[in-house]
Amino acid sequence: MMPNAIETHDLTRRFGHFTAVDAVSLTVPEGGVMGLLGSNGAGKTTLIRMLLGVLAPTGGHGRVLGHDLATDAEAIRTKVGYMSQRFSLYHDLTVEENLIFYGKVYGLKGADLQGRKDELLAWAGLTDQRRLVTGQLGGGLRQRLAFACAILHRPRLLLLDEATSGVDPVSRRKFWDLIYSLTDQGTTVLVTTHYMDEAEHCDRLAMMNAGRLVATGTPADLRAQYAGGGGLDQVFVTLAKRT
């Protein structure tokens, strides 16, 4: 049996009386793209922050790449890549400087760092822009740079939180090509999105609503089960209405 990249059991996070993530038991096998769907406020980001060990759960437990997320967050962080919709880059640093900074932070050095930097510049199509200050880049390029920064350390698991929102469809298309090039190398990718066309790109889907995990399966499974063969939009609406 293949080991699981992510396993959670009744993972819960409350903020005062508000339960952002409510007893989520999620299993993500290694390899492929897992899509985490749900409307704004469904609890996707809170779940991801717990998986990264940044936010402590108030209930339940979970393992990421075999490490307990409550006790072994440091080990998780060296093996996991993360990118959010904010493309957390230093606008006043050049493309290259951003890569070098994040590379050093992840412990890369010397020739390995230089090699990895050049490799990713080429991979993301940013070689010509490498000396530009990041603030001057357009949204699509910035997204690719943030992506490159998130995978410098060759993470086994990549968490992309709404990483595709705010860029044009052409850039989004290119971005998915990059995601597939990673899964081809064996990286597990978890993406959160509310674009249903993107959900179709995923190998597996998990749907969240009001903090709860309401459905999991392949896109085809979900369509058959909840939309009578209709689109994923229909699945989404059906599941959202239930609660």
Added chain:
Amino acid sequence: MLQRLLALAQKEFIQIRRDRRTLAMMIALPMLWLLMFGYAFSFDVQEVRVAVVDESGSEIGGMVADAFRTYDRFIQTDLADRSEAGIRDAMYRDDLQMGIIIPQGYAEAGNSEQIRVLVDGSDLFAAQTGARLLQSAIEPVQGKIKADLEARTKADIQERLTKELSARRDALLAQVPAPMKAQVEQQFAGATALSPDALGVSAPAAPQLIPTVTVLYNPELKSANVMIPGLLGLVVMFITTMMTAMGVVREREYGTMEQLVVTPIRPLELMLGKLLPYLLVGALDFFIVYIAGRYLFDLTFAGNLPLFLGLSLLLVFTTLGLGLLISTVAQNQQQAMQMAIFVVIPQILLSGLIFPLSSLPAVIRYVAYALPFTHYVPIARGMFIKGQGLDLLWPQVVILAGYAVAVVTLATLRFRKRIA
């Protein structure tokens, strides 16, 4: 650990270098303050604009007026109307800082009129200096006035003596029989030879009114000598508090903090990676002001320099910690800047650097003593000017060290909690 820390510091320096405004503030601000405190904020007024109105018509009055007019630190100002009203008008127009009126009948026998002086209180330091200089201005004529007084006293005694003698002679003449009158007249004629000089009369010796003042430690009483040591701390405090606060909040504003916390960087590394660059920036500013003070204002440093650097570090730890604390509260860079100013300005105003602590009302003085910078100013001044050591400054050092430990601990705890 070291690599991550250096990566953070290096990144911070690139950002500082790219940000022209910050760079300008870092370099220009200390220079600007240095010039302000060194030259412009000079509380020693060299010359006072003075007008003298002499209404006395007497010789002494004229002498006193001339003394005021020729004194080299009084700049003579012409009045359109040479009267008290004219002085008040000129002062209202800021043409005049001090007016001196020598009243009619001044220094005449039996006249108690005093010299009247009007000073412009809105021009505080000029007014104080002017009033203080009156004595020195009048000093040269003091001797002449004394001689004049003596002459007048003698004339007065002579007159009274003569009067008294003639009165007694007349009384005696009226009493004695006619044959003896010639004898009486003869006797009194001899007595008229009595004079104040013969009696050894002279004017009483005036007490020495101008004391001999010897100024220790700052013989020229230059404000630069007193201001610049404190200014060193002020510049470092301002820059480190403000830049640390802004530097951390900027990460949050850009969203890069969110990214940093998911990297293997530990909170302590993140904190040190932020503080180290601004510590160096603070040190750079410290040396700019120090060098400028030494070579531009001819300041001498009387104390133990390594000790002074060490004690200054206590202040810097405190202010870096304050900056960090602000960053855990402020939502954006603008708020961080406002809070930094809110934290720094009272410390500048109440520290005793500009206004002496003894001039503050008691309640405000307690507030002043609760601020860390208040305890740095005596250290800086004492070591710069007097060469004081720990034997005298230890109470300030203990308090400052206490602040450094407390603020850094609190900031570390808050910072770790805030980024988690």
